[in-house]
Amino acid sequence: MGEKPELPEERSLRSVLHPKTAEAIARHLELETVGQLLEYFPRRYLPRGELTRFADLTLGQDVSIISRILSVSTRRLHTRRGSIAEVTVTDQLAPEGTQAGRVDGGFGGRLDGLAASGMVPSDSPAPGNVMTLSFFNAWTASKDLAAGDHVMFSGMVNEFRGQLTLTNPHYAVLTDTGQAGAPGDEPDPSVAPLPVYPATAKYTTDRIAASVAVVLDTVDLRQCTDPVPEDLRTRHRLMTAPQAYEAIHRPRDEEEPHKALRYFRYREALVLQTVLARRAAVLDAQRTSPYPARPGGVREVFDTNLPFRLTDGQRRVGEEIAADISRESPMNRLLQGDVGSGKTLVALRAMLQVVDAGGQSAMLAPTEVLATQHFRSILDTLGPLAEDVGVVVLTSSTSAGAKRQALLDIASGAAGIVIGTHALLGDNVSFASLGLVVVDEQHRFGVRQRHSLAGSDGEPVHRLVMTATPIPRSVAMTVFGDLAVSVLDELPAGRQEVSTHVVSLADHPAWEGRLWQRAREEVDAGRQVFVVVPTIGDDAPTSAATGGYDAPDSPLQSVEGLNRKLASLPALAGTRLATLHGRMDGAEKAEVMNRMAAGKVDILVATTVIEVGVDIPNASLMIIMDADRLGISTLHQLRGRIGRGGLEGTCLLVTEQNSDGPSMPRLQAVASTRNGFELSTLDLEQRREGDILGDSQSGHRSALKNLSVLRHAKIIEQARSDARALVERDPDLIEAPDLLRAVREAGDQANTEYLYRG
Template sequence: MDNNSTTELNVPLDGLLGPKAAKLFGDHLNLHTIGHLLNHVPRTYFKRGELTPVSSVPLGEDVTLIARVQSANKRNMQTRKGFLCEVVITDDDDGRLGSLSLTFFNGHNAHRELRPGVQAMFHGKVTAYKGRLTLTNPGYSLLDEDEMVNPALLQEPIPVYPAAAKVESKEIQKAVGKLLDSLVHSQLNDPVPPEIARRDKLMNVTQAYELIHRPHVIEDTYRAKHRLRYQEALVLQTALARRRALTSQEEATSRPFRSGGLLDQFDAKLPFTLTDGQKTMGETLGDELASPHPMNRLLQGEVGSGKTLVALRAMLQVIDAGGQAALLAPTEVLAAQHLQSITRTLGPLAMGGMLGGAADGTKVVLLTGSMSTAQRKQAMLDAATGDAGIVIGTHALLSDNVSFFDLGLIVVDEQHRFGVEQRDVLRSKATNSPHVLVMTATPIPRTVAMTVFGDLDVSTMTELPAGRAPITTHEVGLTEHPAWIQRIWARAREEIDAGRQVYVVCPKIGDQEEESTALELYSPDAVGAARAPQQELTSVNELFETLQELPVLAGVSLGLLHGRLDPVEKLATMARFNDGSVQLLVSTTVIEVGVDVHNATMMVIMDADRFGISQLHQLRGRVGRGGHPGTCLLVTQLDPDHPSRERLAAVASTTDGFELSQKDLELRREGNILGASQSGGRSSLKFLRVVKDAAIIEKAREDAQQIVKDDLDLVDHPELAEALEIYLNPVKEAYLERG
């Protein structure tokens, strides 16, 4: 391997493994280059520990054995589908031959690999069956002859790799060994600057890969992982710091506050006092909009913390300064809600050029895919001529034929619903770099904010406006209390009789397309859903029909809403729920964000275990918005001790979104934080864990900021620059482009 360039990591595996093996690694493990293979690290290690002679295995204890397969048989199970692979192993401990039977349920690999004569190391818990000691489904690792005759090798942990049926862990281990042998006389370029490595006593990168793949003792892996975690954090944080620094140098049109303008008039007519958080945030945004460099800010706040009002005031400042604002919403329902809410809030100020409108008022227009051609053309004309100061829309805003007169501010609502390319398209419609405000009601733990949104300034609003009522959340376990299902609908009727409205949320639609369509039902964080027992999930269509027949709901006006309804029908149903003519709305999660019906005070979430913590928190934020106390019922069919019930208990225990987001992060797999759900690429973190490694991320962030401050183009850090090129390929870099 060329010791002058880390770009060797991009070399295809063909040369190392040969074309046939390289194709298998590529097809089945998605490993195509030297770098991919080096970073395909063991998922665990077989700790060899003290070896136990087969003749003296103790009942009920974990043992590690080295033995030879004496016999192997396969037979079908009598009481259920599948087969058993029964293996007998023996050893020779000082002339005392011991034998032990092993049982593998549906053990395809064991049946293929554990043939008579094969030597292997086995690890498992000793149990008894029909009076004989046995190991059931033990872990095992095949041993080469040289391992059998070299006692030193037997003391080293055996790596166990994420594998595939066609490429097993042992083959990966051999390939990695061959690769590491080729590195013996060379050193990979090290992205970590030498002064930092000396300061923190970090081993070099070549040694780290050696010890993570071929540790002499298990402690080697801890030190190697620490080194590689820091490297991953430094590369990420350097990329973010550079993007932030480069963005701050771009030119934007200054949009300073204008006394006596729309913003002043709006504030003067507000029927309530802004919260301290809204005032502070308004001042921050006002200052940044007046800057000649683009604002790039993430505004996170609890559901109902008043983010939209803060964003609206920023839009008015931009309009006062001659610019336009675009508000990008993830769904047509939410876009229509924003239009209704903003025009209602602005009153005559949103009726520029219309009878009864303010003399210097502006125009607010909506642009969505389901509008008629004439409506779309008029909205596009208003955007292009500058007549519309505020343009609200969905993905339709991104189409090529949509243009703006002078786009000064982009507000992205619920940013996690949009891909990077979509935001970039909108940015490209401005002459100079526009100011960008990204909003989310999903609270983000600080470590995630540092890792994912490190190039944005992050602001948090926690104070709820006056008039927000508390929401009480209850778990409703139907397994232990089947009769409670009737009480739910009686409770809903009580709420409706009191003049309020009710949401009922279901996890599926229940039509013929169910099998083939990827629904908008499940949040990416609904971990546990796949592992839940096969239960019949509640569908919107079926429940809607059932509730229509329930005597307790006789005379109640019901509405139906889901993602595959005709867009016009969806908007009409939502409008009827808004004006109160629909009293109970049966819906999928299309109402998750932005829907703002002040009279809704109760939400029933069916099969709540199918949703993630943050999604449940978002959903229940739809109630209690009008000063009346809210109630949220989390209905589940799972047993009380099922792991997914822990999520429901967490949501029921607190309405603190930040506490829940931390709990969410602890409960779910972290791979998706920067994985395909974020960027669509191979960008999941290999070594870093944002919950556990907060201290490493913090240190790497400080180091990266100092490096970028002193050397923006990384001229003096060529190894780090190369690592950015390799690690952050165009697909992987996508998630960094938050602005």
């Protein structure tokens, strides 16, 4: 058999464009194939009948603007050889009868040498509506540009003599006619929007448009692959792929780009949903050991001895999880609940059910402080039952002797519940019959770390991941249907609301002294205080210092520096201060937390190491310095450390920014709600979705090109339904070869390996 013919989208741009043009596109835009250029969409469209408002321009901004030329003058330079052309432009439209037309397809000159037909009005525009552009070595500009022309200029906004200007901008004259050709072949020049592409200083938007036009006119787009099957395209009234490419790059009116984006968004959602649907089919076919509830077992005794009543949410979620782990299909569930909503208790009851059925459970915690806290809390909660269950902890700081015994208990099955940090992921840890993995604060672990623990002989295990504020990726995966979701939406009895306030020291410098007076008042009332700062020492910022957000250049507060300052304040004289940070070894951290829990520390100055799991019921006040440097999830977690023992809590978000600062909306949002999903939605809006199919957690580089999980949820839901029905009917996608090809490209082993491990 001969080789398969090359698809149009696989063709090199060198085979379609002039070699120098193709080389420039590869160098400046990193695009090398026809498909890559076709998928390089405009970022916006300029209405041809409107001019760009100069009032909207800002210094240093890269812009593409449409304006009308008032005059062109050329003069010799006094200080060096050459000449300068000064082009005066306005953002006011010409009198009735002037038309703006089609963008020039070449580099700078007027299309076909035709001049615009507009005329300069006799009444001059107001000064604020006029800008003077400068062109050095000006022969070309003075030849191409004339009064009355409508021109698209591209360049960086700079300043000269107090006025905004563009220097040597790239330009393309808009004319009142289209390219040569049969009447009606071209879009109406009076209404066709002008695409503006993501461009560079050396490869401007009109040059990109010209190259795209050549591709559209040369390549037979009907031969391109179209992942959307015809029946789905017809059902949803979508464009074909060739129609969509034409409409996105050369729209005839302002509606066409929207129709094209409907196709491209649905196509993207369908491909991703089909990847997930095929993986879900694989997971559904997998089998693991079931762990049904046993009457009279440890969990039933535990429930009977609880000194309080489970909340309705804890009972409902507990039943969902109990049903999941009773089945042979592996559970893959997200448990979301605000800090203090009782997630750990729900997880403990599930782990006890597994122990009753002869299995083991592992709880992964991101820090030693949290792992140790979970260990002690579970021992206290179980009481005498702990001996029957067998509870061990394993961290990097566990002593050699204790580690040997823990590993033996894990391997023999004597340990029914194993709590640990990343140390549990080591090759030397071998479980006898691992049945359930609980991942606490799941965003602290990479995808493969979360899925590295497996049962005997690699058998999949049931998984429960817990978080108080889902990170953007988790919200995205929830919308995309990869995880079953349980929500704890009520606080247990005894938990108090925490009032949160933003304190701007820029607006109110005197409030800094009041901060420490408030701390003293809490201490005098017999309560305890957390003070959180983003760094350890004056010369050592931590990785959490910016929380994924841009930070200003002012120095950060540090544990060491602030502790020295507080020790010297008369307002805090006699208070017992302590510090806690990530550089301390496990024994030091444990000693500090033991003193804090015993009430022997009044004010604990710490980094975000206390973010999760720390339970000090007597703590009623938290002061977070440089709060603008921390992310939404971190702030939400931190304030959950107070108000845990029946005392009302107060959290103060302290910032050096003024009320108009860039981080203020984020801080005010945290202050206004305790709802974790609301905050994660805001986080998602600001940080994007992350890599839907891969390992990326930060969200700064979204794998989604045209989709937003917030704005396009209906499209995603429709694509999910279509993909599941399609895969159920045709698991191998024999009837949809183009979709299969796209699925293989999107869901290669490197990106979706973890989905097999669910």
